[in-house]
Amino acid sequence: CRDGIERGLDRRxxxxxxxxxxxxxxxxxxxxxxxxxxxxxxxxxxxxxxELAEIVIKNLNFAQAHFDLLERLGRFPHRNxxxxxxSTADELAFLNSQANNFGQR
Numbered sequence: 001c002r003d004g005i006e007r008g009l010d011r012r013x014x015x016x017x018x019x020x021x022x023x024x025x026x027x028x029x030x031x032x033x034x035x036x037x038x039x040x041x042x043x044x045x046x047x048x049x050x051e052l053a054e055i056v057i058k059n060l061n062f063a064q065a066h067f068d069l070l071e072r073l074g075r076f077p078h079r080n081x082x083x084x085x086x087s088t089a090d091e092l093a094f095l096n097s098q099a100n101n102f103g104q105r
Contacts, residue, residue, distance in 0.1 A: 001025055002033070005040065015052045018044055019059050026063045029075045034067040069094075 001024040004010055010021050018040075025037035041060035048056050069076060077091035087095065 002036070005036070010040070015044065015048055015056065019055065022059075022063075026059075026066050029070060029079075031067075031070060034063070034070055037063045038067055 001021065004021065010018055013021055022037055022040045025033045025040065028034065028037075038060065041056060041063050045053060045056045045060055066076075073088075073091055073094065075085075075091075077087055077095055079085070080087045080091065
């Protein structure tokens with residue numbers, strides 16, 4: 001994904017294809033990749049109109065939510081069980097809350 005962005009390959013894709021192209025950045029437990037995700041969605045939003053702009057803003061909002069959660073907890077706690085990680089008290093509080101967990105529990 002990052003290599004493709006550096007080579008401009010994402011710019012050859014239509015709006016919907018680009019939203020999928022950027023998903024690996026949004027789902028990475030890495031702050032730099034998260035920031036790149038937000039930057040890419042913002043740039044795409046600036047050049048998109050109509051119904052597609054609404055789709056892009058929804059993706060941008062999800063990317064921002066992922067970034068905020070990673071910034072707050074340092075990782076995505078809904079992955080802990082699958083990855084054999086022990087949850088911290090803050091992560092357990094998040095998991096037990098009604099907060100956005102991106103469809104995971």
